[in-house]
Amino acid sequence: MANFPYRCALIIGAGPGISASLARRLSKIGVRVGLAARDVQKLQPLVEEIAAAVFAVDASQPDAMVQLFLDMERQVGEPDIVIYNASSRVAGPLASVDPAAVEKAMSITAFGAFLAAQQAAKRMETKGHGAILFTGASAGVKGFAQSAAFAMGKFGLRGLAQSAARELGPKEIHVAHFNIDGGVRSSRRPDPSGSPDSTLDPDAIAQTYVDILAQPRNAWSHEIDLRPWTERF
Template sequence: MSKAQAVIIGVGDGLSAAVARELAPDYDLTLAARSAEKMQALAKETGARMVQLDATDEAAIADLFDALPAPPRVVVYNPSGRLRGPVAELDAAEVRTAVEITAIGAFLAGKHAARRMLEAEPTEGTRGTILFTGASAGVKGFARSAPFAMGKFAQRGLAESMARELHPQGIHVAWVNIDGMILNPGCSEAPDKPGSMLRPEAIAKTYRQLIEQDRSAWTNEITLRPWVETF
């Protein structure tokens, strides 16, 4: 029996890699990112196929989903556009690009993931899961970080609207608020605060739990934060 399809968009060596490793034993993986170089080692490790694309290019996103041998059961959207600076000094073109990566890219991925999932016959009432990697910036805007807040607020609204529309059609949609720093490769925790950063593998296990939730108790939004994070 062939494995179900899973797609991860926005692949790096931190959270995306952890999610790929978590899903690889049970899914036929497709990794997509702007940089092919960032995906090569992970694709070899997990047996995934690679697609190089710009997440804000609708034709490329549509082609990504159309090329799958079957409708996806899991889609994860990770990219974010970060741009910091005083609001009075921000360049409008750079702000537009940042928001397009975070919000428009999420919309395009959600649109074409849903389009393909709706082609599938439900299994126990479920067609698949779409997860958006959010941040605390989607709940509260921080100083000198307006573009990131704009994108994440929009992404959160997108996920909520999609959940209300698609849950009754058997597609689970959830927005994951990563409220804290992720312990990505190259990062380190303060010696006096072990466990103070979110471990990618721990986040990936939560993604797995969301994917496997019974539809009678679907989560549409969840916040993950380490014990040191205030809220």
């Protein structure tokens, strides 16, 4: 893409869906890519496909996040795009869901996002340039029954994104939150028979992220909703 304003991206919480599509799309337009995940083995086919760097990380741990950015800088470069895709779900009734599991899920979905944003901001503020993108979900807008942990995490993520955008936008750092309001298509989750396009195409999601990154600063988007055109809302 001509005149694309960024050169190096770190995707945290990378996996075979949205993250993989993003990594391919960014790599195709000349962006150097680093992929971070708890389980890096699942990323090996993608790493080989696009020659990305890969890092094992527990995104909920402050020291691990500091080390991730240092390793990224040494192996790939200082990221001017940071994308936080990590999240965790714990389903169950309020009366019986495991509190420790809820705490861990929230620490991955929301606290980890804060840690990533903090490390990104420290670097981007000195240059007056960068983008921080957060991958949200329907649960960040409406909490569903027996899904308190995911709702709390995604509401926290959305609040973080709003606060960061107001603080960092005037410093020329683009912060955007993407509400992925629907199921994402995959080999394990194809469109139901008779309902074409009822799930979100991860390649189309990735294209939207890239389009947002290419926006001029005098017309930045912050909150972006993505959903299948067939969905009623």
